[in-house]
Amino acid sequence: MDGRKFRNAMGSFATGVTVIATENAGNIHGMTANAFMSQSLDPNLIVISLKEDAHMLKKIQESGQFSVNILSEDQQELSMIFAGQVETDEEVPFNYLDGKPVVPGAIAQVACNVKSEYIEGDHSLFIGQVTDINLEDGEPLIFSKGKYRKLEKAVTATS
Template identity: 60%
Template sequence: MMEDYQFRQAMGKFATGVTVITTEVEEEVYGMTANAFMSVSLDPKLVVISIGEKAQMLERIKKSQKFAVNILAADQKELSMIFAGQIEEGKEVPFSRLGDYPVIEGAAAQITCEVSSEHVEGDHTLFIGRVTNIHLTEANPLIFYSGRYRSLEEEEVSAI
């Protein structure tokens, strides 16, 4: 029988970027750290995020029907920790706006989305987002692998 610990260890072997998902409900901005994000389709441009049933963000996205995916830059580890609840709140978070969406200032990429559909699977809800806007910077991404934050080393690698 597969243990939860073993499953988590296996999933941790997949290196991911780190995102902060943001939304706004009644003029209040909310965010949460997530690495469960991926692109789905180029035409139309769709992405998916996965939000746990116990996360406060779940009802907020259901209510707002919109979200932004902020792919954090290598120097934004502290922001990741704040939105993951690892650092006590009370620090000022530098939000800016991309159109009508709250986004994280200085992120490597900001991707705004309208909820296209939602699917409950296991203990998570998958939100399919129709991309409405994108803003990119030249920053390298923050990486998460095997339970630790990492940085992307600049080196020559062969293309896939």
């Protein structure tokens, strides 16, 4: 099967945009990712998928913890910074949730401890045991077909 065709098909699925963050020896590391999903409600588990050559893979293996930060529609530049598409000399600020670094202004911040890791194909799947969650108002940043997008505001019918 043509790899580009597969990639284009998968890119047709609209996803939210997250920044995965972890901390090692006082240094915070982050990366933009859309390979994230909820896995279980009881217990509260999530899954992230990282490519085998991602710098973040080893960082999470070493720290044993991470956060998933679901970005708001006004955080596109932040997504691009953590995707390596935009360079900045400014330090990106982080807050903490249950001892894990989180992105301020993200509409959801999910703190996790690594429960397990599975290697499948050229990616590692991390199962995260959720330890805390913070929610904020806002609309999500969306990514589909290689472009950032925003949700259209819902229109309420009036009688």
